[in-house]
Amino acid sequence: MGIPQTLSLGYRQSGGRASLSVGGPGNKVLALGARADEISRLLTVSAEETGIGPVVFDLGGRLSRTLSRELRTFDYRSFLYDAFRLASPESWHSQMVAAAYAVTLDLTSEEESIINSALQKVASEGNMASPSSLYGYIGAAEGFRGYYVDKLKGRVGGLRNFDATEDRTISELFEGNIVVDFHSAPYPQAAELAASLFLAKALSVQRGTTFEVMLTLTDSHRMFRNAIHVSNSGRLLTHLLSWQLPTVFASDQPMSLDRRLLESAPIRIYSSDAWHSHLREPKRVLSNTLVLIDNRTRLCSVFFPRRVATRSGTSIPLKASSPLESSIAKEILKTAGKFPLSTRESLINFLNGEFLSSDLEEGIDRLQEAGYLILEPKASGSGTKIFAFTLTREGMKFLSELNG
Numbered sequence: 001m002g003i004p005q006t007l008s009l010g011y012r013q014s015g016g017r018a019s020l021s022v023g024g025p026g027n028k029v030l031a032l033g034a035r036a037d038e039i040s041r042l043l044t045v046s047a048e049e050t051g052i053g054p055v056v057f058d059l060g061g062r063l064s065r066t067l068s069r070e071l072r073t074f075d076y077r078s079f080l081y082d083a084f085r086l087a088s089p090e091s092w093h094s095q096m097v098a099a100a101y102a103v104t105l106d107l108t109s110e111e112e113s114i115i116n117s118a119l120q121k122v123a124s125e126g127n128m129a130s131p132s133s134l135y136g137y138i139g140a141a142e143g144f145r146g147y148y149v150d151k152l153k154g155r156v157g158g159l160r161n162f163d164a165t166e167d168r169t170i171s172e173l174f175e176g177n178i179v180v181d182f183h184s185a186p187y188p189q190a191a192e193l194a195a196s197l198f199l200a201k202a203l204s205v206q207r208g209t210t211f212e213v214m215l216t217l218t219d220s221h222r223m224f225r226n227a228i229h230v231s232n233s234g235r236l237l238t239h240l241l242s243w244q245l246p247t248v249f250a251s252d253q254p255m256s257l258d259r260r261l262l263e264s265a266p267i268r269i270y271s272s273d274a275w276h277s278h279l280r281e282p283k284r285v286l287s288n289t290l291v292l293i294d295n296r297t298r299l300c301s302v303f304f305p306r307r308v309a310t311r312s313g314t315s316i317p318l319k320a321s322s323p324l325e326s327s328i329a330k331e332i333l334k335t336a337g338k339f340p341l342s343t344r345e346s347l348i349n350f351l352n353g354e355f356l357s358s359d360l361e362e363g364i365d366r367l368q369e370a371g372y373l374i375l376e377p378k379a380s381g382s383g384t385k386i387f388a389f390t391l392t393r394e395g396m397k398f399l400s401e402l403n404g
Contacts (some may be wrong), residue, residue, distance in 0.1 A: 018303035033274030053176015061183020
């Protein structure tokens, strides 16, 4: 964003309006303390009023329930498919994706290099950068073998059980006036990896595109943690800090934030609890005030935040990513026919290295609705019966047609 914009924040304790200029150099803001969500909401609404399109990555899911209904609210899975799709030039994007995995899994620089090498192979074969796909490529690259590769496979393997739905693009996400809700992720690391992958893709896409938006990351300490031993490259954070996009890093746990982030962001907005814990500043402030520190102009301002109306937004409903592809139908039917005790779970686990779990779920449902697959009780090796899939006569005929 080249032209600075002024956000209206409230009223200074000493009199007059409190405002903040964003855009141009030094456009990274820290919102710190127990009222970090309130500060984020204030900045987001002020940006919207000014004409800057806010984009909020809501890791905790709290802002998505209280922001203006004028902002569109999406489930994070709507954009996950595009985040897995390696952009051109693949080598540049794959390195950023490796940095996203390193941030989420607290990987060392050496482990990040193994991920990067595996992703280069993923890109060359036209596959997705999802954990389930990446898992099969770790150790396949030349020069990486042994205990550390096996250990890394175990850590990536723990991320395989999360899903994508719609095929919306990251560029659409950065059109602005959007909240992305990550609270539906099946476990915390899934949300953190998804948010990191969104940033990796956006940083890749923006090389040829200028976004006129302001990005807000809630619970930033979950993505950019303060490590006792700095062992990874910090590549994702480094590129994010040098990005021209105004960015707000919100955290109610300031001491948990990466030291590099705390030292690099020139603008800080403290709630009173975070300010009073800042021992170098003996000045006391009222509990209902906020403190703005702008190191670009050596400004220190105590202000009362203006009241922001909170109206529940309506989430955009999820929908299927695409029509049932013949390749998915073919693999499901072929696998179910080959393994007589195939269940829904076993089919998805067997094939999710090639296809997204959501597409496999939908494919199985459609094949059942069409009468190509049926569930029926079958005897297992232990003597008990389980419900497993059987190809019907119509299913065998359809598979034959798909095989040509």
